[in-house]
Amino acid sequence: MKEIVLTLMFAFGVALAHAQTTDSLSFDENDKYIYYQVASEPSVNTDTLYNRALHFLKTAYPSDQLKLNKENKSKLSLTGTGGFMVRKKALVSLQPNAKIEFDLTIEVKGDKYRYWLTNFVVVPYQRDRYANYVPVSGKKIPLEHGYRKLGQKDTDDYIDKLLMNCRWVGAKLKSYMAKTSGLSPAETKLKKIITKEW
Template identity: 45%
Template sequence: MMMKNILMAFVCMLFARTAFAQKDSLAFDENDKYIYYQTVSQPGLSTDSLYNRGLYFIKTAYPKSKLSMVTADKTQGVIMGKGSFLVSKKAFITTHEDGAISFSMRIEVKDAKYRYWFTDFVYTPYQRNRYNVYEPVPGVAIPMEQAKDKIDKDDFAVYLNKILLNSKQIGGVLKTYMLKASALPKEEKKIKKISTKEW
């Protein structure tokens, strides 16, 4: 009987881990584009508070080259950003930039909850120039949905994994900003004016 209970507990744990892994992975959206999508409950916080924290995150959490704001709409509770990260390839004993993957990020807030997702993943290959420096190949931008047929199969799998890791990492930073009131910008103290005419 005890063995049966242990087996049942193990199966439940395995199922829970599998369900979590499926939830926390890349998927396809309604337009058949890769997406990393998360919803988060934040009990006790208003739309305004979550919006302000999300706005502060997108403006300050990363250098503009990695993530920058595109638009922000307080009435709709929507913040949009874009970013990119490098992917590398190992050759013999050295590693070099193989390309860059750009993406868009969207944050939506409501009372006591918010959601965010990453999509529009586009791969830009790099090539070595005459100065032995790797740079983007001009005019080449491959949506990840089409990349499977255009780049090496192993590279494609590695890039998808890096997209997932990058999305999870940025999403984790967003969650810390959404939790902390200290993440909000401090209000500047107004300097008191003193009149020397009256005393």
């Protein structure tokens, strides 16, 4: 019985380690943290994938969380910027601790697309004299300098939350790319209703 339990624990540990290495933050050629993924949508053409990615950047999140920055139809590339709050637990409630800002790039080629999140910047928050949490003015720390400027505990926490957020953004993007009805309202025809006639 012990052998079976140990074998299962070992197999689970190997599977978990493999999942973490295939889906984690890495460093790019500029020594910046990057979350990079490639996916495919068989039997979907390039223009459709591009339009779905554009629809995702315009409608998936509110503009303060993710917004479209640049659209390059000739290179089939889209760029957006976004950010999310990191909250820490205080006695009874969660309080804003920092905002992590990032850049998102989506490129389409054939029936494949790739996306990556990079240029992560931590904006610390503090309580002002009116007991509101506001960003510390003039303090934006690239995540690569986090261990030196923020400390190991905070930086490890930010990286964990960042990886979780990257996975959420990726999962939402994949759902938009797989939708057949992911067209913007301008592209769909609305039926006119005439109220004067019965």
